[in-house]
Amino acid sequence: MIKILFYFFALILIFAATRVVTVRNPVHAALFLILAFFSSAAVWLLLHAEFLAIALILVYVGAVMVLFLFVIMMLDVNLVRLREGFTRYLPVGILVSALILLQMVLVLRYWNTTEVIATTMVEIPNTTLLGMALYTTYLYPFEIAAAILLVAMIAAITLTMRARRSNKYQKPEQQVNVRRADRVRLVKMLPESRD
């Protein structure tokens, strides 16, 4: 049963991944990438790696791809020019993917941890195990990775934020502190006659 499910999701994954690079419209490509994320999350669930599977959907599908789509939809992409590049960059793409395949084969051949995963899975949930590992054994690498990400984020913001003198900004603190007396004045006056 699990085998059938695995092949089902794996086939969808391969199909979606292929479509990401072959489809004409960039928005469709992004949507196929989301489908690929979903199918790989399903494959991870079959491995009892529920935390990784859900984190993949939460982080990549729920946040990263939303921003991706956000940007792609706003772009005015010239579809014809996109097609021209496909054959030109195809050899480079094949070379890179061949290299990645070679690396994966070299690594995975000497790395056999499936037995370990299968035995520990039964009693303790995957989320607890990951939390234990991340916050005890790998505490420093984990915190350092977080700090690096924070620095990268701040750097990206400072690089792109070029505040010009001519820009007009709203000052929320002033807007929030406005009282009625600052904006409207109630006056008493006699009714004016028509003539």
Added chain:
Amino acid sequence: METLIYLGITLLKIVAVIIPLLAAVAYFTLAERKIIGFMQIRIGPHRVNFDIIPGLRHLRGFGQPIADSIKLMFKEIIIPTNANRFLFVFAPVLSLAPALAAWAVIPFAEGWVVADINAGLLYILAMTSVGVYGIIIAGWASNSKYAFLGAMRSAAQIVSYEIAMGFALVGVLMAAGSLNLSDIVLAQQGSVLHWYWLPLFPLFAIYYISSVAETNRAPFDVAEGESEIVAGFHVEYSGMLFAVFFLAEYANIILVSALAVLMFCGGWLSPFEGTFLQPLFAWVPNIFWFLAKVSVFMFSFLWLRATFPRYRYDQIMRLGWKVFIPITIVWIVVVGIAVLAKLPPWFV
């Protein structure tokens, strides 16, 4: 054979959740129109009645949801020129599916849950974050500027408030020490004062306000903003496709209300627990308390809509990023200290 029986039972469970949910959604729309009507000193819908059933004769307007759904089912679905046909039809499904799928891990009473998974809270967060795709794709596939603007606003808003909402739920999981929703409810046992609304009050307030923003409801409904961008992302939708968006929105409201109850208001636990009234109300089934609490939250959504004017867009963003996220981060540290210190009566 065993697999088949298991699948059959699961299917029955799903039906037992979905059918009452859809009925609740249908009558929630009526409740919205009636309640807001009363708040604005109107009567609300009162034409479609069940006159043939004697007991329901005086419930004016109670057939309205049925009449509405029949009307929407028979209306023509118009697909705009140059719209992306497949995505245009697919978008409402994408917004409804996560809203329904998230109900799989909601415990209605002790053990009354379709899938009692360990990472329940994470699953809920994942499902609610996927719901935004329906809106974005609808806005893009419609090939209309108003729809696109609505989709962009909604996407930015949902992504921003998801962070505050996620952090608020991180506080809950720290307090309960579990991601399983049933365990979170059971960790709140004791009395009304043991529920997490008290020790996590800032997170509770932020979760509640963020959930209003997440569901694109007034006063955060800039994604629809009928005075600025007509109806936002669903301006080009008609008939049943429009109805599916509506279903998704109301199913999401009920979902976030149910989550607020589970996380902060003791889920199915009786509010009289630990008081002298407890034996008097011992006969009340647990699910009643759950549904009653959810109804209070659902009512508050309508109340908000009838009370507040719409936020300005930059104010929404400021509230989310500069007010809510700092408060949640500070309170997570406070909760962490309280949990470490085993602060009674909540974190023993």
